[in-house]
Amino acid sequence: MRVELLTVGDELLLGDTINGNAAWLGRRLAEHGVEVTRSVVVGDEMDVIVAAVRSALERADAVITTGGLGPTYDDVTRDALAEAAGVVLVRDPALELRLHERAEAAGRELQPMAFRMAEVPKGAGLLRNSAGTAPGLRVELDGGIVYALPGVPFEMRTIMDEVVLPELAGIAGLPAVARRTLRTAGIWESVVATRLAEVEAMDGVKLAYLPDPAEVKIRITVAGADPEGRLAEVDKRVRELLGPVVYGVEDETLDRVVHRLLAERSATVAVAESLTGGLIGAELTAMPGSSATYAGGMVTYATELKHRLLGVSDVLLAEHGAVHPDVAAAMAEGVRDRLGATYGLAVTGVAGPEPQDGTPVGTVYIGVTGPGNTRTVVRPKLPVPGTGPEIRAVLRRMTVVHALELLRRELLGLDAEVETGDAREDREVRG
Amino acid sequence: MRVELLTVGDELLLGDTINGNAAWLGRRLAEHGVEVTRSVVVGDEMDVIVAAVRSALERADAVITTGGLGPTYDDVTRDALAEAAGVVLVRDPALELRLHERAEAAGRELQPMAFRMAEVPKGAGLLRNSAGTAPGLRVELDGGIVYALPGVPFEMRTIMDEVVLPELAGIAGLPAVARRTLRTAGIWESVVATRLAEVEAMDGVKLAYLPDPAEVKIRITVAGADPEGRLAEVDKRVRELLGPVVYGVEDETLDRVVHRLLAERSATVAVAESLTGGLIGAELTAMPGSSATYAGGMVTYATELKHRLLGVSDVLLAEHGAVHPDVAAAMAEGVRDRLGATYGLAVTGVAGPEPQDGTPVGTVYIGVTGPGNTRTVVRPKLPVPGTGPEIRAVLRRMTVVHALELLRRELLGLDAEVETGDAREDREVRG
Incomplete structure (x- = not known):
């Protein structure tokens, strides 16, 4: 079974929106043994959509479109599908009623434009949308099927999971x-x-x-x-x-693994951050239920806060500055003790793009300290990926990953030595 | 001037990677008055790439491909372009030398596979890559031009900005x-x-x-x-x-605006977070130079830390729990005073997906406190967008934006009342 994706929207061609819908669809379909063979983005132009749908069905068994089902006049996917199928648009009374009900519930007046969302190509099937107003559409065409879904991600995902995927998996049979x-x-x-x-x-x-x-x-x-x-x-x-x-x-990210390992030990972690500004805490709280294992954190961005809030020796800071292995160690111990957590995790470094007080960009130290001891591991300089303003984001991300990975190793009692660096950079000389 | 994008890579069809390159290219080209009319993703298959390039050039003046220029055997864009142009691949001695030099500098041995990166379709132009090893390629074909760029984002962006955009803008002339x-x-x-x-x-x-x-x-x-x-x-x-x-x-995000306003006033901000886990601090430190206006923050995720670290009254916490307007106000004042900042910003709330101690998902309070006074503004419940696990990420993001926006209004002395909610949800009943 071959499926093509057709994403509709000027905002995607102009780069105002990143095509996260296509990535999600690709992954979800692959999980169900359905192969996405091409993914196309076109603008909000009816003729172009009609041609793209027809051309996709020459190659594939089914096409999934997203976008262009909203109420405004640049939402033309409905019209394009009617045109491609050679039918007219008809107004669906049940959809019209639903629009009235939702507007009333929201205390808002229904504008004439909204009724576009109650129109469907004659003969098309409706795909139930339990997350929003406009349903998806199923149109059979040229021996293939077009599934038209809204562009709003959580509506698209809901219809996909509840209606389209079971249907496609049924057609495709067991994955090969x-x-x-x-x-x-x-x-x-x-x-x-x-x-x-x-x-x-x-x-x-x-x-x-x-x-x-x-x-x-x-x-x-x-x-x-x-x-x-x-x-x-x-x-x-x-x-x-x-x-x-x-x-x-699969989707078992490092923060989830750390959460699980901490939960299994009835342990908690507290985090002291500097160059990451809060990203490690944000990562550790992304998942529901994180309060069981994440106590809290301190972002000691200004150097004197490392002394005042975390108790890092001011002599140490005066002598070596804020970016030093012993500072990372002291920060980890300080945050663990002050927040009353089982583990302390701390990072200090230079995210760039400019060096800081003579310390080069990419110098990052990570401290991890456990419950009984004060074993502390540190990271040497991370290789700097390329040059330019993007360094900062990449180095911050690398620091988050290394910090969580070192905590994971500490929790599992594994050797703390890891190979550092941006794995991507390696592409250049690999062979 | 019409340009089509062709992104090459199985990982994009499978959804392992989101097509950020296409979005960046679309925005950059639009800024230079060049219109992207279609964006296509295909897998690492030579025949498919050849057909896609030819079909794109039937519609457009130029095609920009990304991906498939690496050293491994699934990198076939070079081969596809040679095939489309009806020429052979030849090894470029200067590129070969560069590979040797870089491998030596990295202290790594060069594998035979790596020399694929020194091959170019005969007659193709080389686009200088100052950020990596493999250059981009310019191939003239069917009266149009194909620019082939690597898929690694910072290499692609560098070649685009330094070589391709000046060339395209010259061809396109002044934007209409x-x-x-x-x-x-x-x-x-x-x-x-x-x-x-x-x-x-x-x-x-x-x-x-x-x-x-x-x-x-x-x-x-x-x-x-x-x-x-x-x-x-x-x-x-x-x-x-x-x-x-x-x-x-344009790219002037809320964190940049807040940074500028604070810098103009020689002021700093300290942040106390709970449901956002550090996201506000991460946002405020994304930009170089943020240490001038961002002092630091505390992530008081566990309720008792709000008392112990920020000095929020334990009577207040016992009576109303952690999610209350007065708690947000006290957190803002607490973090400002303890970190010695000019402004304090604080958030407390329920990110979901489950209610917390009877407080519904989406209940979020934000406190902002200025230098002279303790004026504190709070936010009522944020509307919950849809249902399901995505709520958490959306609510956290909404909280970050509302918090930064309220700080901006405080800095400008504007009315603090804003319309809350996920602007997207509104699509449903709009018209």
Whole structure:
């Protein structure tokens, strides 16, 4: 089963919006064994949409469109589908009633334009939208199916999960391939690839490396008979070859893993940040239920706050400045004690783009301290990826990943030494 | 001048990577008066890339491809361009030398695979890559031009800015339209649209609304004679009609505006966060130079820390819990005083997806306190956008925006009342 995506909206071509919908759809469809073979973005022009839908159906069994189902006059996906199918738009009385009800509930007056959302191409199926007003549409065309979904992400996702995916999975049957993504941190892409050479050579097995700052995801695809069974074997072998740098599977991000490990130990963590400005705390609280394992944090951005709020020795700060391994260690201990947490995690460094008091950009120290002891691990200088204003964001992200990974290793009692650096940079000289 | 984008990579179709490159390219090209008319993503298959390039050049004057220029065997864009142009790949001695030099500098051995990056379609132009190893390529084909850029974002951006954009802007000549994006916070999309009705009716003027959680960007496009001159007039009228909710232009985000306002007053801010876990601090430190205006912050996630670290009355906390207007006010004052900042900003609330101690999801209070007085403004309940696990991320983002916007208004002495809510939700009943 081949599916193409068609995203509609001038704002995407102009770059005002990033196409997160297409990425979400691609992942979700792959999980259900449905292959996205092409993804196209066009503007809010009816003729262009009509042509793009027809051309997609020449190649694929189904097309999923997103966007252009709203009430305004630049929302023309409905009109384009009617045109492509050679039918008229008709007003659906049940949808009209629903519009009235929702407007009344919100205490707002319904403008004439809103009724566009009650129109559907004659003969089209309605896809229930439990998250909003406008339903999705199903239009059969040229021997294929078009699913038209709204562009608002949570409405699109709801209709997809509740209606479209079960339908498509039913049509596609059992997937012929099995896929899994393993997540690693603190190891270079080329090292991963070298260690996994024997797996890459296996028949029917495909590996893809997806490098991010300081992380490499490994996507395993297994084809052939009993793909799920073979995937389990390949997964096992990959973990044997890589060891404990594999921290999670699929959407199991580092913050979730740390949360789970802390929860299993009935432990909490407190965080002292400087160059990351709060990003580590934000990451650790992204998940519901994080209050069980995350106590709180201090962002001691100004140097004197490291002394005043965290008790870092002012002699140490005067002698070495704020960016020093002993400062990271003292910050970790200070925040753990002051917040009454089991673990303390701290970062200090220079995010750039300019050096700070002679300390080069990319100098980052991370302190982790556990419950019984004050074992503290530190990170040397992170390699600077490229030049220019983007360094700051990348270095901050790398610092977050390294900090969480070091906490994970401390929790598991693993060797704290990791390979630092932006895994992506490595692409250049790899081979 | 019409340009199409062609992004190459299985990881994009599978949704492992979001197509940020296409968004960046669309924005950058629009700024230079070049119109992106279509954006296509295909996988790492040579035949598919060849067909996509040819089909794009039937419609457009130029095609910009990203991805597929790396060293591995699934990097096939070079091969596809040679095939499309009907030429062979030749090895470039200067590129080969550069590979050797970089490998030596990194102390790494060069693998045979790496030499793929020294190959170019015969007759192709090289686009200098000052940020990495593999250069971009310029191939003339079917009367159009293909620019092939690497997929690594900072390399792609560097080549684009240094080489491709100056060249394209030279070909395209002066832009026929002028564009500007104005940014607003704390106002609903439908209210913006209603107030700007007279502007939308102006000849040659097009408005687009780009709603985000708690923000609406307004993209103004002016066509006709002297578009820049008319744009200035339209900009002025829009600001008259909307008043001080317009906080910035183009990439001037709320954190930058707050930074500038604080710097102008030689003032600093300290932040006390709970449900946002550090996101406000992260936002305020995203920009270089933020240490001049951001002192630091406390993330008092656990309730007792609000008392212990910030001095919020324990009687108040016992009586009303942590989510209460007076708690937000006391947190703002506490963090300002303890960190010795000029301003204090604080948030407390329930990010969901589950209610907390009977307090419904979306209940958020924000305290802002200035230097001389303790004027504190609070926010009532934020409307909850939809249901499900996404609520948490959206509510946290809305809280960040509302907090920064309230600080901005405090700094400017503006009325603190803003319209709350997810501006996007409004789409449903608007008309």
